[in-house]
Amino acid sequence: MVGETDRAALAAEVCVALTRCCPDSRTEPVGSMGSGTADSFSDIDIAWVVPDARFPDCLARVVGVLGEVRPVESVRVDPDFYRSDRRRLLFVRFVGLPLFWRLDLDVRTASIAGDPRYDEGNPAARAREGEWSRPASALANAVGAVKAVARKRDDDARGLLDRGFARIGADDRATGAWADDVTRLAHAAALRDPSLTDLAAQVTALAARHLGDSRT
Secondary structure, X not given: OOOHHHHHXXXXXXXXXXXXXXXXXXXXXXHHHHHOOOOOOOOEEEEEEEOHHHHHHHHHHHHHHHHHHOOEEEEEEOHHHOOOOOEEEEEEEEOOOOHXXXXXXXXXXXXXXXXXXOOOOOHHHOOOOOOOOHHHHHHHHHHHHHHHHHOOOHHHHHHHHHHHHHHXXXXXXXXXXXXXXXXXXXXXXXXXXXXXHHHHHHXXXXXXXXXXXXXX
């Protein structure tokens, strides 16, 4: 059974692979892993700072590099930075690993390494409609809601679910029957994008396993 030691080892392998790909770059764990506050529901947050001139090349190579560490199931680009000239936030799922172990890879150029808010709220950096998957994003919200409830953060869970339903145009909201709420959101997302059916089933199983019949 995989555990937190394996997650830390995976994060270390990712950092080594990325710096090997671009020797002039640097990587570091950030978020809860970086601060030492990670729990069993934490994902893997890594910052990768690359030379400005290497930014396009690093983006072109990153999926292949990660695939050498472990087979990659899927990669999404945060729509807020989809067209940023110096930043990308990649959401990476690896084959066979828990849904909680998503890799959130923040790729930045060296010139903005000290500006954590670069391009936040910049309309020119945002993806255009059709360049990102609303259903896939809604499923990510569903996973986030499972985490939030497990951490006793019901208000956060409600917000994640309501935004997920709204993102795919579903006339639905969280009720506090958390496993049912997550299941409905996963089902609605899969209806809108059948390629996500398997992932939606995994999310539904995750909710059943961690939430059961929990209510507010």
